[in-house]
Amino acid sequence: MKILYAKDYESMSRKAANIISAQVILKPNCVLGLATGSSPIATYRQLIQWYDKGDIDFSACSTVNLDEYCGLPKDNEQSYAYFMYENFFRHINIRMENTNIPDGMNPDADAECRRYNGVIRDLGGIDLQLLGIGHNGHIGFNEPGGAFEKETHCVSLTRQTIEANKRFFDRIEDVPTKAYTMGIKSIMNAKKILLVASGESKSDILYRMATGPIEPGVPASILQLHNDVTVVADEPALKALLANAPEMVSGLPESRKSFSDMAMAMK
Numbered sequence: 001m002k003i004l005y006a007k008d009y010e011s012m013s014r015k016a017a018n019i020i021s022a023q024v025i026l027k028p029n030c031v032l033g034l035a036t037g038s039s040p041i042a043t044y045r046q047l048i049q050w051y052d053k054g055d056i057d058f059s060a061c062s063t064v065n066l067d068e069y070c071g072l073p074k075d076n077e078q079s080y081a082y083f084m085y086e087n088f089f090r091h092i093n094i095r096m097e098n099t100n101i102p103d104g105m106n107p108d109a110d111a112e113c114r115r116y117n118g119v120i121r122d123l124g125g126i127d128l129q130l131l132g133i134g135h136n137g138h139i140g141f142n143e144p145g146g147a148f149e150k151e152t153h154c155v156s157l158t159r160q161t162i163e164a165n166k167r168f169f170d171r172i173e174d175v176p177t178k179a180y181t182m183g184i185k186s187i188m189n190a191k192k193i194l195l196v197a198s199g200e201s202k203s204d205i206l207y208r209m210a211t212g213p214i215e216p217g218v219p220a221s222i223l224q225l226h227n228d229v230t231v232v233a234d235e236p237a238l239k240a241l242l243a244n245a246p247e248m249v250s251g252l253p254e255s256r257k258s259f260s261d262m263a264m265a266m267k
């Protein structure tokens, strides 16, 4: 696992966008696994700017999103389909028929999960999967305690996740309690993984993800077993790693490096 330092959210987003952009340039017909949440928003914004300048072309790309709430139609402002359209797809030249998101309105969970696994398989798998991380270590909507070997499945969201996501809804009762999500197995099958994290509230979980035991209690800890994971995190999110395992963080500026050397020497 490579962990890259970024000074702040904007710089984290530019670095992440650079990695995605390199993927699209190297393989124009690549399959991008995409994520929602506040963490990747400025990454998408940066990619849109480069697209506007003519530096990147999405016309041959396909996308598969990690997850979707059950019971929200595509035109509901809180659905992930709406999020992706508003924050990314409508600004670039991706073909909408090449974008894929679980259908939260399909009441037949087994059929929907089967369909979505088939979509990923028929595309030949995911070249680069973008991830955020929940405060409890969830990736996609794979909550703590879930089995590592699952592909797309239907989950009940934890109280903590519902609490964290209620800021996007008028009332907490409006937050869906279930979601369809790619499973850990689907995520681990991606050829490359890029995880973005920003803000001090993610510091402890990033530290546990990168250094702790690999356990279903911290779903993201499984990423330690993937052979091509890049984490791009800003300084507040790296607080615990910089204090306790600074040698794991690459790309520190010179001023920060001497500080970390000191921290290591004092251990």
Ligand code: GLP
Pocket: 035, 036, 037, 038, 039, 040, 066, 067, 131, 132, 133, 134, 135, 138, 139, 140, 141, 161, 165
């Ligand atoms: C949601 C999404 C995740 C996302 C997480 C963190 O639960 N399903 O994919 O990583 O929130 O969101 P944020 O980036 O807003 O902290």
